[in-house]
Amino acid sequence: MDQLQLTALADIPLIRPGDDLAAIVLAGLARAELTLQDGDVIVIAQKIVSKAEGRLLHWRELTPSAQALELAALTGKHPGHVQAILDDSLSIVRVARGVLITEQRAGWICANAGVDHSNVDGDSDDLLTLLPEDADRSAQCLRERLADATGAQIAVIINDTHGRAWRMGAVGVAIGVAGIIPVTDLRGHPDLFGMTLRSSEVGTADEIASAASLLMGQSDEGRPVVHVRGAPFQAGEGSARAIVRPPQLDLFR
Template sequence: METTTLFAIPQMPLIQPGDDLAAVIVDRLHAAGERLQPGDILVIAQKVVSKAEGRLVRLSEVQVTDEARALAAVVDKDPRVVQVILDDSRDVIRSRRGLLVVEQKAGWICANAGVDRSNVAGGDGEVVALLPEDPDGSAARIRQRLAELTGVAPAVLINDSHGRPWRLGTVGVCIGCAGLPPLWNQRGLHDLFGYELVSSEECIADELAAAASLLMGQSSEGRPVVIIRGYRPPSHLPPAPARNIQRPAQMDAFR
């Protein structure tokens, strides 16, 4: 019987800019009596990756433009935060009171470009975290560092919490991927009754990220790294970056 298990790495410390995140993960794994195994998949919360990479902005140092002030009045947000969002965005997709959806510089369509005050040191809301500048690159570097430290190169996913059209609530999604095929195009396969699939495409990376998010939590849980053990992606699919998930603008019905 095939089984897949998930467990959060316990007692992860608060990550600071410049920390060797991979080394911290290995240390906490060893302290818990665990080791990386071939085939493991690490799902890492975006926030700790951003912290380690120094993707933090102190709001007192932000220079607010007229564009940001005008948009802040529309969405009813701190003009400094709006400026940070604009600085890390390619385009504003939707804006109304309480909502600002943009295309973030790495290509992700999300609220506030992923800019977030929660779980950032200081507790006064005066420091915000941005998404990693290159999440796929971040995942690849962490994977390589884990291989150097342990001899095992697990797949690495970086996840973030995104909202979805037509549905309430956020879900963990993958924004960085290394060592795993993020998508499985199943067109041409057949169902139980012989019907040929013509439009089925499974987002493996998002499904794994969402599963890990159940253990990570959204507030004070302190479980930013989850190991998925036992899942085997289709062997014929090559690893690819998470940016392959992004729907081209011309195919996007919501723009």
């Protein structure tokens, strides 16, 4: 019988810059009495990866540009916050009151370039987290450390929460991967009746990331690491950048 098992690791501490995430994950696995096996997946929240890597800034320390001042007036956001978003963006996609959608430097089309102030532990209300500079590299480093410690060939997914243009509600998505091909190409495979699939490509990494997000939660749950066993995926040296739809295939942007 096919079975998917997800376990949120308990008692993960608040993460500070420089913390050893591999050691923290291994300790969480030990508390849960879990031993990594080949084919397991560790899904880890972007927020704690960014914190550990020191991807933090105070928006009050930034000098807003003329563009930031203009966008702040349109969106109602603080000019310093807008400047932080612009500094980590390649382009602006949509602007409205309370909304600034950009193309983040890694190619993600998302609100505020992923720049966020929720669940950021600090004494100041202007502290922001940025997305990891290279989330694929972050995932690979964690995967290598866990493999060295356990000998298990696993996959690692760094997930974030993104809204969707045509559907209400934010969902978890993969922004960094290691050890997994993030998009499964089923074109050429037969369906139940022998018809050849011509356009079926499955966002496998996103599906696993979203499943893990159900356990992680979005507010004060404090469960940023999820162990996954039984997820079907193609192992390999994939990159989350393969998830980004090329501009020439983007019919809506």
